[in-house]
Amino acid sequence: MGLVLVCLAWGLAAGVLLAARGLARRWRQGRPVRVDWVAGLAAVPRRYLVDVHHVVERRPEAARMHVPTAGGLLAGSVALMLAVLPALRGSRVYWAVVAVLFAAALWGAILVRRRRRPVVPSFLSAGMFLWLPAALGAYAGGALLLALGMLAVPGGGASPLLLAPLLLAVGGAGGLLVQFARGPMRHAFAGTVWLAAHARPGRFGGGRDTALRPLDLDAPRLGALAPSDFAWTALASFDACIQCGRCEQACPAFAAGQRLNPKALIQDLVAATRGGSAAEPYSGSPAPNAPPVACRGSMDAPVIGVDAMIHPDTLWACTTCRACVEECPMMIEHVDAIVDLRRGQALMLGQVRPGAAQALRRMRDSAEPGGRPLAARADGLAALDVPVLPEGGETDILLWLGEGAFDLRYGRTLQALVRLMRLAGLRFAILGEAETDCGDLARRLGDEATFHLLAGEAIATLKARTFQRIVTADPHALHVLRNEYPALGGHWTVQHHTALLDELVTGGALRLAPRDLPPVAYHDPCYLGRYNGEIAAPRRLLDAACGTRVEMERHGMRSMCCGGGGGNPISDVDGAARIPDLRMAQADAAGAAIVAVGCPGCTAMLEGVPAPRPEVRDIAELVLDAVVTA
Template sequence: MLDTLLPILLFSALALAAIGAVRRVRLWRQGRPSSVPVIKGLMQVPRRYLVDLHHVVERDKYISHTHVATAGGFVLAALLAIVVHGFGLNSTILAWVLLAATISMFIGSLLVAKRRSPPPSRLSKGPWMRLPKSLMAFSIGMFVVTLPTAGILPEGILQSGVGWIAAFVLAAIIVWGLGEMFFGMTWGGPMKHAFAGALHLAFHRRPERFSDGTGGEHRSTGLKALALDDDSAKLGVEKPADFTWNQLLGFDACVQCGRCEAMCPAFAAGQPLNPKKLIQDMVVGMAGGSDAHYYGSPYPGKPVGEHAGTPHGPIVNRAGGALVDAETLWSCTTCRACVEECPMMIEHVDAIVDMRRFLTLEHGNTPNKGAEVLDNLIATDNPGGFDPDSRLHWAADLNLPLMADKREADVLLWLGDGVFDMRNQRTLRAFISVLRAANVDFAVLGTEERDSGDVARRLGDEATFQSLAKRNIRTLSHYRFSRIVTCDPHSFHVLKNEYGELGTPEAPADYHVQHHSTYINELVVAGKLTFKAWKGGSVTYHDPCYLGRYNGEYEAPRDVLRALGIEVKEMVRSGYRSRCCGGGGGAPITDIPGKQRIPDMRMEDVRETGADLVAVGCPQCTAMLEGVVEPRADIKDIAELVADALIIKMPDEKATQSKAAPTVSRTAEEVMP
């Protein structure tokens, strides 16, 4: 019976899966066009799956081993089941390989069951709870039915007597497994991510994120520019169908593992954002319906079942009742922790900023001080509304060299809008003392410098960002320099990764940009700086999101601290898993309330290390962490720590005539005003 029934079941499941695949593709194709290399993308799937995707999955060794056993076993078992049982190729060798594949899959299913007994809070429940049983059903059913083909059981053993009963039971188990593995893969269910995920890897919105076999780091974090001069182009995303089709595909690939949820600072702070729920809401909107059948953690303070939408309906409805509340989008700090942690490589931040763009550009709907900050940027070129001509008042005693006078310098020092903040002026003074101690040829733009546009872009005001960026690009095109160095990771990021798209042949914007910690480390390695011994207390280092996750710079700041004789006491969440300070993405401006403040949580991470001082490398991190109520650790920028430890050798006046002139050592504090 099974010899006849099994091929029918297999090919029926494949036919239904094919119908479901067509239906799924139509859902994705509701999105806007996006040009992708189809054949090349499909050919890249194996490498992207085995290298790039598993690079993320391997961070959790348990799940990595589970995934290899389960997914590897299933793919091999499914292919061989079609060959051996579907086409009737009675090969003993293939049958034994099929048995091995089903054993691997069964072991993986046991590991899945163990992980969900009981499941961590971040995992979705509901249909996902049946997944281990479905995996077992497929593996057990295919294992038993293959035993006669492998020669382990005699042929025809399931054809009479008790064997008929066993055959019916076995057929039911196989139907269950095929239903989940094949039918559910394209029609919806826990295995949907396997089909959508493979195509997401092929047609990813950011193919630059994937390795090409040549080695090196592959990173793509700059936001995509809007075509503001195209009157037919949509200003941001109003409805699910406004996303590109491969963005919708990416949302559908979500495996609901909750890694993004576990890393999200806004979710941990009790703000109304859960990146996993947000992605699932986009899937609901793509297909049409409500979130009533979502079985994961809700947005904090917002019960499941209140949101619904359609592909061509608004995502955010100011009157309520749409897919997402506006405050959910404004809670995001754009720290990119969700993207960094996602094993399916979904781009949450891109989606959030796309939706913010519509709210800001079409409706002017930016909460709290958002509108005021954007108005300031338009009127004064800085978010604080300060007189642009006062940009260098803090440095009147420093006699800073101007590019307008020099026309050429090795280093163009990008000061950023920290020049209007007294606290950050201390960091800038310290860094300038470092540059002078190393005899660096540098200059600043002075009043020619405008805001980099980072805040405007993250708040969704693409028009103001592009206006600021293009004016800065034109200014920079008038001068010659080897590199741009800045103490601000946000300016560093946009100058390095987002200006290039806006450059022109007359004014290209392909700059060599460095964070000041990276440049200081180069000076240390070159032997241009000498330090006195560190005599301070214990130190921990806070990784800025826009330096670390956005640009992959983790070691240079630590190398500088080690050069000072500091042994860094690492926080549990450091490096690519560093917790955001809460200062990015315009979050302090939109100021969405939660149960606690993100910087308070970060300072608790600091307290767990017992460190007396936090080394930072970002003015926003400095402001957010210093805003935590004392008692707490002290906060110092890396430039301040370096300047405090500098030994500057100056020639003795009486010995200047001698070739072997002795030197007098002074600290930077004695030399700088």
């Protein structure tokens, strides 16, 4: 009987290997990328036990489920495989250990079952998940009984009593193999490969890597039209998705009913690699309100379109806020996938939304998404007489105004910032008419060609002038200038205005007296918080400038987007609600009377929410109000 168990364990391992080979073959149809396997594989344990665990433990019950399930199952099976050694087969201690391991696995199977009983939560998928606990339980339970039998009858008599548990274990193992080859359990293997070959290794160990990768515009195919256009590592990452639905719960577009569900998107991509509707049907919640599509796909067939797998509206609903990425326990890069798909649509097919097409044309023709004269950008600062840095000129701080400066509301923020910089005695200048669009919008919309055009011009403009650092009040410009220009040859120190003001207040150049204000809540801009990790300085400033500060439930790195990023506002996205309305309701619920912002996009989106709502003030305005002069 002991030998039968050994055969079972080795058979299961062989089956897993075979299924893994099938997965690897599918991934190899993706775009080849260089992977440092030695470093990657060496880093897997740490990435799994530290970085993945950090995310998983935000839901402690999920972490508690994984330890006995994955640990018991893996350790128990490996232990069983070791029973090829006759010495072990005869040892009661050995069988006791095996029994304990499978008892743990059985407990895990019960925990897995509890996740979907009595009802499947909306964010979880059903389908094959529904009989996963049964397969786990049968295998673990069968193996447990057999191990107990081996304990009771040393030497392993072929008792007919053990036939039933054996059949149970064999059946369970067969079920697990199906779950592995065609079902969600492949996430164990795909996830390990993805952790080793991750496209952004800088994210592990508390690091950050959020810049989009430049695209070679001379390549024959630009972006992703079919699954095989993705890097093979990305295909592996899609298979790593376990459909836990955390992305769905974090996604602002999903919350507003805007035809995007990151989880469904990833699963649709997986289905496309498996031949569309022929694959295991997706059983989670779909992209809300998305019109039906044909569900046809293959490795080399277009994946976007009503006659394919994913409705085009899904792509343009994404605000690129990275909330899904932040929540994903498998560290999947949803935004990279969406931008790859957008690049294919924009560059190869010209299929962007009419509003976006117009903005892109204006960016190409006028170097400004609104088609406004570049000289009008600084109109809001006209009364303050800010010096313009000419070509060849020199200053300490270059103030990058950004697209928001054309808006008079945001002009008030910039005025406040300029006044504060004057009060602190800083030497600074603006680019005036020479400031062109930084290209952020074009890049998020997938138009890498226009981004390269604009970035090239902006980098040349900046290189022709001398300054210590760039300060901007626009986190989107900050991200592009700080994180994305270096790949194109532009290296500068770039600071957000809240970081500069924090520096001035901490250093004593500005003195603040906290004002007696109603509760203030800070809304983290995605491109400052999640993209750049700057969540402390704005809060320090608010604490110094305002009386009471409250936090919304979603804040900091897990803040919710205002809906203004990724070209969403100009892409005419249909939805059941507006994202800023949802965000303002959250501010209301937190008891805030003032929402402090630090981004022109957030300002415009949140101020667009109809009254009654909390007042929207930029941090610079609040700081200016609190500053004590002389």
